Amino acid sequence: MTQVKRTLEFVEVAPRDGFQSVGPIIPTAEKIRIIQALHAAGLRRMEVTSFVGPAVPQLADAAEVLAAAQALAGLDAQVLVPNQRHAERALAAGAKHLAFFLSVSERHNANNVRRSVAESVTEYARIAAIRPAGIKLRLNLATSFDCPFDGRVAEAVTLSLLDQLLEIEHNAEVALCDTTGRVTPGHVTSLFASAMSRFPQVPAWAFHGHDTYGMGAANVLAAWHAGVAVMDASAAGLGGCPFAPGATGNVATEDLVWMFNGMGIETGVDLAKLTIAARDLTHLPGAQTGGRVRDALERTRECRA
């Protein structure tokens, strides 16, 4: 494995991917307090909420959460949007960074946003067309590797969809997402290598992985060695995908901070503060959490005391 010098960036997704997976509505003030704690731990980029329809009542307070997040110094607060209408709502609320999402798999896209993939591509074109100057755009490709309904997604299918999307707008960071957590490191390496070589115009690549099958850190390591610098992660491993059966468990931010710290790669994150913030997340009613570092550090402290 070659060591590559580049700047690692985490996208903390607990406030969106994580909260969305929690059943009981989290009070807005509590969400804001959590975002502030994650920011205080050094995280400088977060997916803070999503502008979506009333089918996701947990995120109905998107505008208020976004406003609070944008008040934090130096925080790049991205918001997830599924279509033009919600992108317009996000922009009206002052969003500076939109993350559009669609799935490579027809069945997952239908379940997730009730559209065909072609219809989602059209929405991407509409969002690209209305995007004001200075507003950042990210493209999240769910089921890039594996679909909860159809299994392994052929690389050619993912690359072909990227062909269409990047012809519309290539000035966007592209996140390849392992929605199910079933991908293994060789596939991560291989798809990123193919995509990076085929689409050199893409300014930045990101990886969004899950730890459902214990591959969280290994897959992030594979992405890092493939040249990816932007990693999605969720404090306490909070989250999952309600449309991917069994796919609970984002990779835990604190586990990745532990790994990259050990490898001498700067994360900008204070692990002690992050661990405390992550511990608070595990106390949210209805939270499904994962990760190992949080418990390991606390157990070690107890044993040494």
Add this chain to the structure above:
Amino acid sequence: MTQVKRTLEFVEVAPRDGFQSVGPIIPTAEKIRIIQALHAAGLRRMEVTSFVGPAVPQLADAAEVLAAAQALAGLDAQVLVPNQRHAERALAAGAKHLAFFLSVSERHNANNVRRSVAESVTEYARIAAIRPAGIKLRLNLATSFDCPFDGRVAEAVTLSLLDQLLEIEHNAEVALCDTTGRVTPGHVTSLFASAMSRFPQVPAWAFHGHDTYGMGAANVLAAWHAGVAVMDASAAGLGGCPFAPGATGNVATEDLVWMFNGMGIETGVDLAKLTIAARDLTHLPGAQTGGRVRDALERTRECRA
């Protein structure tokens, strides 16, 4: 990361490392039943027990367990021994494969076997001297990377101890063990690269890792890419080290089988059978288990049903 063509071999350590960590005595018949189930899942090498003193009552049935394991077709049954006296007991019981262990760290060795490292080196020399022809020997180097008492172990210290040990006897597989689970992939890569280059006479290298900090699969991946082909793992992640505070959680065999299956690397293991055997292990009274694949596969089945 380069792909290397070589034969992967698991050493299933649940029957020794795993059982040793369980408080309530497991009936001998139950241990044998578990070893048989792991064998039926395709595992062909196991650390089946340890010949140690009465301080470890859980392994007092070593001779009986060893005999039952050696009755299984094609099973390479290795037994752990801390000194000459117990090596002689193991040989008298018919052991064909001895695994000697000592720690790089003085404090850990004192806690683990109540000897100085120099005294353990002497025991290694004695065992090498009495080893009959045809009896395999493995050298387990605990705290090769990190010590629960003293933190990071300098590579030079580990390599220097290997200098002494390999001068005595180099015709043994060498396992570098991450006793605490605190190692990260860069350190795994680096130490194996240094050791392999310095000791080309060693016939085989092995890695023994823990998942305590979520690095289990990532570290095995790093070892694999460094050229290591022999990986210790424990079904259901059963186990830990009683002298390493917080170090519960061997890397789960089923998680590694999932990873290597996904990478197209032959494991010889039937994952469905292994998952059932691992599930049984989680029901042992007093068992501390880990791993993600077992639950993920079962949750997916439930959700799809």
